[in-house]
Amino acid sequence: MDLDALAGCLSSSACLVTQTTSGLIIGMLLFLVAVGLTLIFGVLKIVNFSHGAFYMFGAYFAMTAYQFTGSFALAMLAGAAGTGILGLVFERVFMSRVYGADVLMQLLVCYAFVLIFDDVVRLIWGPEFKSMGMPAAFQVMPLFVAGGVVPPYYLLLIGVALVAAIVLGIGLSRSRIGKVIRAAAHNPGMVSALGINTGLIYGGVFALGGMLAGLAGALAAPVRSLTPGMGFSVLIESFIVTVIGGMGSILGALIGALLLGLIRSFGSQGFPLFTEGLMYLFMVIVLVSKPTGLFGKEAA
Amino acid sequence: MTELEAGRAERLPVRNGAVLQRYRDVLIALIAFAVLASLPMFTGSKALLDFVIRCSAYGLFATSLNLLVGYTGLISFGHGMFFGLGAYGYGLIMQRLGVPIPVAFVATLAITAVVATVIGAICVRLKEIYFAFVTLAFQMLIHSTILSWASFTGGDQGLRGGIPRPVFLGIDLANHVHLYVASCALLILGLLAMRQIAQSPFGYTLRMIRDNAARASFLGIDVWRAKLTVFVLAALFASMGGMVMALFVSGAYPEFAYWTISGEGIFINMLGGVSTFLGPMVGTVLLLLLNDTVTRFTEYHGIVLGVVILFFALGLRKGLLDFVADWFAHRRGAGEGR
Numbered sequence: 001m002d003l004d005a006l007a008g009c010l011s012s013s014a015c016l017v018t019q020t021t022s023g024l025i026i027g028m029l030l031f032l033v034a035v036g037l038t039l040i041f042g043v044l045k046i047v048n049f050s051h052g053a054f055y056m057f058g059a060y061f062a063m064t065a066y067q068f069t070g071s072f073a074l075a076m077l078a079g080a081a082g083t084g085i086l087g088l089v090f091e092r093v094f095m096s097r098v099y100g101a102d103v104l105m106q107l108l109v110c111y112a113f114v115l116i117f118d119d120v121v122r123l124i125w126g127p128e129f130k131s132m133g134m135p136a137a138f139q140v141m142p143l144f145v146a147g148g149v150v151p152p153y154y155l156l157l158i159g160v161a162l163v164a165a166i167v168l169g170i171g172l173s174r175s176r177i178g179k180v181i182r183a184a185a186h187n188p189g190m191v192s193a194l195g196i197n198t199g200l201i202y203g204g205v206f207a208l209g210g211m212l213a214g215l216a217g218a219l220a221a222p223v224r225s226l227t228p229g230m231g232f233s234v235l236i237e238s239f240i241v242t243v244i245g246g247m248g249s250i251l252g253a254l255i256g257a258l259l260l261g262l263i264r265s266f267g268s269q270g271f272p273l274f275t276e277g278l279m280y281l282f283m284v285i286v287l288v289s290k291p292t293g294l295f296g297k298e299a300a
Numbered sequence: 301m302t303e304l305e306a307g308r309a310e311r312l313p314v315r316n317g318a319v320l321q322r323y324r325d326v327l328i329a330l331i332a333f334a335v336l337a338s339l340p341m342f343t344g345s346k347a348l349l350d351f352v353i354r355c356s357a358y359g360l361f362a363t364s365l366n367l368l369v370g371y372t373g374l375i376s377f378g379h380g381m382f383f384g385l386g387a388y389g390y391g392l393i394m395q396r397l398g399v400p401i402p403v404a405f406v407a408t409l410a411i412t413a414v415v416a417t418v419i420g421a422i423c424v425r426l427k428e429i430y431f432a433f434v435t436l437a438f439q440m441l442i443h444s445t446i447l448s449w450a451s452f453t454g455g456d457q458g459l460r461g462g463i464p465r466p467v468f469l470g471i472d473l474a475n476h477v478h479l480y481v482a483s484c485a486l487l488i489l490g491l492l493a494m495r496q497i498a499q500s501p502f503g504y505t506l507r508m509i510r511d512n513a514a515r516a517s518f519l520g521i522d523v524w525r526a527k528l529t530v531f532v533l534a535a536l537f538a539s540m541g542g543m544v545m546a547l548f549v550s551g552a553y554p555e556f557a558y559w560t561i562s563g564e565g566i567f568i569n570m571l572g573g574v575s576t577f578l579g580p581m582v583g584t585v586l587l588l589l590l591n592d593t594v595t596r597f598t599e600y601h602g603i604v605l606g607v608v609i610l611f612f613a614l615g616l617r618k619g620l621l622d623f624v625a626d627w628f629a630h631r632r633g634a635g636e637g638r
Binding site for chain 1: 369375422425426427428429430433434436437438440441444445447448450559563566567570600601602603605606607609610612613614
């Protein structure tokens with residue numbers, strides 16, 4: 001424990017800016033993964049334990065696309081689109097078979113794919129650490145805000161995640177498709193009786209969730225190292241986010257992710273070894289005081 | 301369920317039935333122990349004995365998890381914390397205090413009971429998926445504590461330097477055969493005790509809570525208390541499994557308290573089946589066999605293991621022993637029909 005370091009950081013504006021931006025980065029990436037998780041849970045009522053694999057695939061797809069084309073935009077597109085298609089296939093071929101089954105069976109199928117996907121990545125890209133490298137466009141001087149360092153890439157990352165959050169939020173609440181999705185979450189039998197293909201909606205939501213996780217992976221590729229199994233810690237953390245924010249709530253995922261990101265970045269100052277412990281402690285506190293999460297609705 | 305009906309029919313008209321079954325269980329346990337304990341006389345294979353010891357550790361852990369998952373319907377994702385607690389508790393007591401092994405054993409169980417009561421009192425209030433999450437959070441909290449409290453627990457290196465194994469009443473656990481027989485004895489004793497719990501009136505209360513908690517509550521059962529009791533009991537046996545593991549590897553490592561241990565426990569239960577008492581034991585042997593053989597043949601054992609899991613989840617749709625039990629029941633039913 002190093003409370004002096006924490007106090008010192010909180011009183012210096014440079015450290016405050018640096019830690020806040022790094023917290024925001026962690027939070028935004030987590031949000032993109034967690035929002036997919038929470039969407040899939042909200043509509044399909046499935047806890048997608050293999051969600052971290054989509055994050056991992058997003059990063060690897062982006063890296064490969066970047067190596068071949070040299071275009072950062074294409075890399076992002078490859079990451080998002082590739083995992084979107086993967087999500088659709090995964091849901092239609094495998095997950096759709098266990099909808100009526102026990103929760104444990106669903107988890108088991110996901111667990112199987114966590115193992116398989118990790119090995120597939122090892123098979124294709126090799127077991128060693130990889131790095132995509134920062135695109136040339138962002139290899140510029142970092143910005144200095146109140147003495148703190150803010151790399152321009154971070155701004156792009158936060159911007160993209162924010163846009164995704166806004167589009168999702170408005171899309172779900174205003175657009176026709178959004179309404180159908182919410183209706184399917186509420187009462188799939190009725191939606192299906194009204195002549196809407198719920199299977200397609202389920203597949204679409206899963207693909208969307210996978211796409212968001214893939215986008216997060218692609219965005220993270222230039223700043224994190226790539227390794228098989230990289231999805232795992234992200235998965236656990238985004239679970240914490242969805243639980244804290246409330247399963248099924250998009251706003252909850254955003255708030256939860258930002259809180260967790262800040263806890264991580266400032267916690268690493270005050271409690272360098274116990275940063276992870278802090279997150280779990282926070283989760284326990286939220287769960288015990290409000291089991292449905294900060295923004296979750298009472299179970300119907 | 302059928303098991304519930306069977307138990308009720310057995311208890312009301314003929315009380316002797318329950319006693320008879322207890323004798324039968326003890327007899328089976330004695331035979332199983334005799335067979336296991338005589339194994340070293342027939343084979344000198346150290347690998348086989350090691351395998352059985354590992355099965356004991358994981359088997360105790362997985363069967364205790366089944367008390368929660370299968371009998372009470374409490375899906376715990378953090379049961380592995382008690383496995384880790386057992387291993388660390390035992391290792392630390394032996395390393396620091398140098399007491400006889402049984403004393404350390406009982407002391408560790410006592411510590412586990414206290415910790416499990418505190419954690420359980422918080423967790424069992426929550427339902428279904430939230431119970432799973434909060435147990436997972438506690439598991440990771442304990443794991444982080446082990447990692448960060450390096451001066452006490454050895455941090456990410458684990459408890460190294462070996463755990464002393466002083467001779468007690470002529471039992472020398474540094475001797476491989478002694479260690480083997482002791483592990484088997486612990487396994488059989490643990491299984492027998494858990495079987496008694498599962499078949500007791502309390503065990504049937506748990507099944508009722510699983511099937512209809514509201515009804516149990518109307519009948520005057522304190523659901524919270526029953527859940528807490530089984531949570532603590534299951535923790536004790538998981539801790540026993542952890543101690544067997546610590547005895548075997550003569551150390552304790554943070555992985556013992558990591559959530560993957562809980563994941564493996566759930567996996568073992570699914571593999572073997574949760575509707576029979578011995579399902580988790582079958583699952584343990586299956587998983588360890590699978591792990592050992594697959595890692596020998598390929599470095600991509602994740603793919604193989606994953607495909608096997610998919611076969612169980614999408615093909616059989618239940619654990620192996622569940623499948624066999626259903627098959628037998630089906631056959632018997634068909635036979636009576638004729």
